[in-house]
Amino acid sequence: MTKLAEQACEACSSDAPKVTADEQQALLAQLPEWSLIEREGEQQLQRVYKLKTFAEAQAFTNQVGDLAESENHHPAILLEYGKVTVRWWTHKIGGLHRNDFIMASRTEELFQQR
Template identity: 50%
Template sequence: PDWKIEDENGQLRLVRTYEFSNFKKALAFTQKIGDKAEEEGHHPSLLTEWGKVTVIWWTHAINGLHENDFIMAAKTDQIAGD
């Protein structure tokens, strides 16, 4: 429910922001999601800020959303312990 579909100049993306109590925890989450992305061969954009990380999934090849993006969003939630 916390994922939103955003339209970036006609390109649809799945976006969710996770909150943390400091920068270090946010950075550790970015690393975990990045490692998972490498493992799966599908890469998000990750905005790391003090106390939060915004994860953005979309599929370059189709310039929009594919089933795999929703699967990766669910895996991101699993890693977040959500």
């Protein structure tokens, strides 16, 4: 089975299917530090990363931003002193798509490579 981070994101239209509850649980099992949250009626993936300094947090934020831009899939990112909160969801469908789990996995890899 291909690692989640190595899978390709697919172009997503407004009628793309959201992942089912069973799919969510199976995919989330591969992302132990991530949690499912609901904001404004939409399910999202969220993880808070702890870093030592603002500069480290800013550098990581920039890496996540570059990743997002490369896939044209953009998260919400909150940068704070020593902390970065990342939330992935698919705006077009108002919830979670497989792409969000792929991007969360790639975000994990970026953090591990620092």
